[in-house]
Structure formats: structure tokens, C-alpha cells
Amino acid sequence: MSERFRHGLVIGKFYPPHAGHHFLIRSAADACDRVTVVVMAADVESVPLAERVDWIREFWIEEPHVRVAGVVDNLTVDYDSDEIWSGHVALMRDGVRLAGQEPAVDAVFSSEPYGLELADRFGATAVLLDTGRDTFPVSGTKVREDPVAAWDQLAPPVRAWLARRVVVLGAESTGTTTLSRDLAAALRARGGVHGATRWVPEYGRELTAAKLAAARGRARAAAEPEPSVFDIDWDDRDFDLVCRRQLEAEQRAARDGGPVLVCDTDALATTVWQERYLGATSPTVRAFAQAVPPRALYLLTSPEGVAFHDDGLRDGEDIRPWMHERFRAVLAEQGVLWLELRGDREGRLSRALTAVDAMLAGGWGLADPLG
Structure with missing residues (x-):
């Protein structure tokens, strides 16, 4: 094997x-005994430093000789200023120390022309790769401007963070599951990166079925009458579980899905269901609803024109008007983008797709990096 660098x-x-970034790191990992990756983020930028560090660490978790550290760098960029250069380099050296690495660096890997100057300031060899973006035609600027176009260049945790989450919610038997499935299918039919669009089912319904099955099993064992859904007991721990399982499923789907993630309910909807069954929303469920990743769009299904269908797991038709109005009130309080959908199945889907397209056309609103 050819001679290796000690520390890249x-x-x-x-x-x-x-x-493109991972190509650069991989090239260093294959050529060096040790590699330090220093992530440098300014406070004005939209993606938190800790997120970027975690994403790169996850990608390289099985390469122990690759270490990642992050530093806040709020210095401007001026390649003609020795003072500013010195400030940036001092922060980079801080990053090397934070990574637990020896300070001496003998190779600097870069895809930017400034890599020559940077290597010189470290007294190291400059290794310039793919400066023309021919091997990986992608850049951070392109990703921020159009994540959809760059989707296949992003690792799962980055996709999960960028995925625009569309949540369908509504009272029982108002078509939430039908609409959410139809919406995900229509997006998948567009192909390309949208062909990977995922749909996240409602865990609360799954838990209801499981609790009812368990209750009926106990009744059979005790030779008691078979219970119905109205005999199931709920407590705050059940709603905590609903929130946790729903978010787990959402996060898994976001990692390997397309730019839009369609969710049949979420923790915000769970606050309303808990209020309906227990009379109030618990602090833990409220905390779940506040901590979930940002929602790009809520779609509220109206009971208007939708016949109630009792499948054995539902509460009853008389509760639908109250639930619907409560959902409207809760959404209005959130300061989020939401749309109420009425009409037939085809009309609801058409309006939902129009809203999703408008949301995507509006972009991600990521701040420019500090220049």
C-alpha cells in the first residue's frame, strides 16, 4: 500500500x-491513519451545529479513526485578510482539540481553491478533490436552494430533517386515513424522488385494536361477556405511548422517504383525543406536541358530506361535530399552515395536492451562510 498520511x-x-462532503471525508479516511472533520457553523444559519455534527458522526460511526467535532464560527470570510484567516484557523485548531486529536496535521483535504492556503497555514499537504464538482455535482448552495433536486445526494438523517411533513387529522370517520393514503399514493405516482413518498399510519388506532383484543381475551378466560370499544380504559400513559410510537414511526419513515412525508395524525392531534377521553391534556403529551419536528402543512378533514362508518373501533357519530370544532380551534392557535378540506374524495385530494405543491414551491427558507 502507498504511503499514508498520519493525520488528515x-x-x-x-x-x-x-x-460530495462524504466523498471528501472518505478520501481522507482511506488515505490517513487519523482524520478530523471540523464542522463550522454560524449562528445565523438555519441548520443547528449539533445536528450537522450528529449527521456526520452517524455516517462514519463504523470508522473509528474518523472523528468529528463542531465549532461556532461567526467570523466573516475574507481570503485577503490575514487576521480573518488566523481567526478561522484558530477555530479549526480548537475543533481538532475538541475531537481529541493530536494538533499536528499533515494533510488537508478540500474541494475548494482555498484548500491550498489552508494547508499552508497548517504546514500540511493540500489534497484537492473534485473542485469542478464533476464526480459529485452537488453543493451546499444547491441543496439549500432546491432540496428536491438534490434529494438523492443526501443521507437519511439529513432527509429526515428536510422532509416536509404534511399531517392529516380530523374527527372519526371523516376520511383522514383515506385522504392521507390517497395523497401519498398520488405523490409516489409522480416518480423521481417523490416515488419514495412514505405514509405514516395512525398508531392510536393500532393501540385501540390491541387493547380491545386483550380485553376480549381476558373476558373469554373469565367467561364474561365480550367487551366493546366503549369498555376500554385509557390513562395518561396510553397517550404518552401513542405520541412516542407515532413519532418513532414518523422518524423512521422520514429517513428513507421522499421530500414530502404524509402522516395520518400526530402528537398535536393526540392532545385533542386525550382531552376528549380524559378531560384534559397532560403536560407530557403537550411537551410531545411542542417537540415534534416542524410541520409544513396540516390538512383537516371535515365531516361534511362523509357518512359515519362504525368499524367497531370508533366512538360514535355524535362526537364528530365537537371534535371537528376542537381541531379547528387547536390549529388556529398554533400559527401553522393548515387547510380544511370538504367535498368528495377526488376534490379533497385535488385541493390537498395543490396545497402541497404550493408549499414545495415556497421553498425551505434556509438562511444564507455567513459570508
């Missing part, structure tokens, strides 16, 4: 990390 350095904003 890769620096960047990784805003966000993409396939």
Missing part, C-alpha cells in the same frame, strides 16, 4: 452534509 483534516460548513 477536513473542514467545512456542511450546510447541510451531502454526497
